[in-house]
Amino acid sequence: MSFLTLVYASLFYFATLVLLAGLANKILQYARTPAPLKIPTTPAPVTQSGVIFRLAREVVLFESLFKGNKWTWIFGWIFHFGLLLVTLRHLRYFMDPVWLPIQLIQPFGIYGGMAMVVGLAGLWSRRFLVDRVRYITGPSDHLILALLIGIGLTGLGMSFVIHVDVISVKQFFLGLMRFHIQPLPADPLLLLHMLLVVILMIVFPFSKLLHAPGLFFSPSRNQVDNPREQRHLAPWAKRFEQ
């Protein structure tokens, strides 16, 4: 087995570990931190199913962002939807046989990749063109965009310009999952693509990408509006009660 394969295999194991442990750690931290007072942004649902519906609208439609800024919403939504398609399409590298829905998605996944890049380009350009957004943008915001666009472009590059041996790639990942390492083709574009993905996985739990789990823990969005009906005493607030 080549040195390269070993390096990449270890990288992926490491990145997966960091991603899962980091996320689990954060999610546990959020879950364990009490929310001592009811603070849903009203008008808020008065039932649990209403809350689920509210969160679903936020996740699928980006409802609040739609109210806030149409350009950001359009680009943000295109990017995220593209990313979803691409991710689903990539599942074929991790399963054998490939499930039917994933098979059906294959022809569209490529448009997902394009949508991703277009959305990201739009979002990035706002960081230069809108003075308010420029003001709040830091180096890490540019880097994450660069990283994601890099992933998108190298991915598209492999579909349109330099094709790679996808069969071997699939063998590599299936091997990783079964702890039986298979050789990885030494294709520069592929290696770059995978390196960027590894970096993304590692920075995820330490960056603003935490917005993904964060949304589900946001008290202004996930709370039922029922404070008159129910007392909500946080554990640390109990000590005030005599």
Next chain:
Amino acid sequence: MAKVKLEVPELQPYLEIPAVTPGVMAHSRPFVAKPEHQEPLGFPGVLVDDWQEKAIDKMGDLLGRYRSLRVYLDACVKCGSCTDKCHYYIGTGDPKNMPVARQDLLRKVYRRYFTLAGKYFPKLVGAEDLTQEVLDDWYSYFHQCSQCRRCSVFCPYGIDTAEISMAAREIMDHIGVGQKYCNEIIAKVYKIGNNLGLPGPALRDTLEGLEEDVFDDTGVKVRYPIDVVGADILLVTPSADFFAEPHVDGLIGYGKVFHEAGVSWTLSTIASEAANFGMFIGSYENMRRISQRIREAAIALKVKRIVFGECGHAWRVAYSFLNTLAGPWDFLDPNYPVPQHICEFTNDLIQRGKLNLDKSQNDDMVLTFHDSCNVARASRMGPDPGGQFDIPRAVIKAVCNNFHDMDEDTIRERTFCCGGGGGLLTDDLMELRVKGALPRMTALNNVIQEKGVTHMAAICAICKSQFTKVLPYYGMEMEQIVSVHQLVSNAIILTPGEDDDLDEDDDESEDDED
């Protein structure tokens, strides 16, 4: 008081989002609390020696106590959706008044001391040490947030800058850097019972005066009782209602409504204040202590229900937190929500046809309604979401013939703050208050021009005080702001009681003003 000299923005038909102008509001800072304002609240009197360390410790403590803080400091993606939503940014153009930039003032310190990325790559993620400059920025800009939550409506993750401002103020209080206006008021509540420091005898005098005025006006004896043991309802209302215009007209209105409802009610000298400034400074302990007075009063007076008067922040604390902070309320009548808002109470009577109303008494006004932030975005009325928008409007429409809403982007959950909420209603922040009122003034001016609106009704003591002060800066009259229950008061046709003096045969409410 002489008007502070300042440049008042000119009203345009459309709100312009200003260009980013760094630092234009850095000078805006409220007076710092003195030891006598700090200590009764349990805070150090002056800046403590090892303040950096203490502040970081407090931040850690709050991060463990409040999920909101933890999630909000992590989740922001700098999308910019909130940047043009804050009335203080729109009014001043200072970028640190963009909600996300305001959060970043706290976030950069959070990142530095509590995240790996900030510890090892501070420049990359915008992490910074807690220095004197940072503290100065905190003091300036966390006192330029009225905690109105407008930004949270438009944020994809519901990040609520009010929560961040509250945490920052609490940290500052814990190292001895408090804000005078809020903390002095809380100290007054502890000492005398209300924000204005009105002692029991003064309240009683005022209420007797009101009884006489209403009797002179209407020939009907309407009671304004205080400390009556065994009354059905305890009314808790902001202390402004006891003396200032237009607030007191609202209080007159509540009395008339209770009179018509035929219920017994009372105010309380212990709980003669509905507002709870503990919320503005983010202090759970102080908020709880202030809330407990209401419980004490309810128990001492043996009431069955609690009704809150017209006050926005008070209603947020009452609706959202009172049960948690001062409950359980199992000794009250379970048939009514605890607490109830006076608009819910009045609306209910109107719906059941129990009020005799003469709408034409308000024909000298064309009205619009200002949704107060904390009612709109942090509370509810009635059983359904959005009741806090519909119920006050239903009451207004039942008592007057002419009503027009302002632009829909400036009302309901998108309502703009009056500019004086969140503990900023102090003369030392006049410039901020005037500039922060720009979006609301623009919308109001537009309905004045287009629909002939003459008056704006509100159900918050802070909004009413703020507008009274700020309207003249924009060339309008301070009398143009009215209480909702002032309108009810004008329209209500009182039923004479048996004990009314019959030799006083004045006509009912013909002369509504003197």
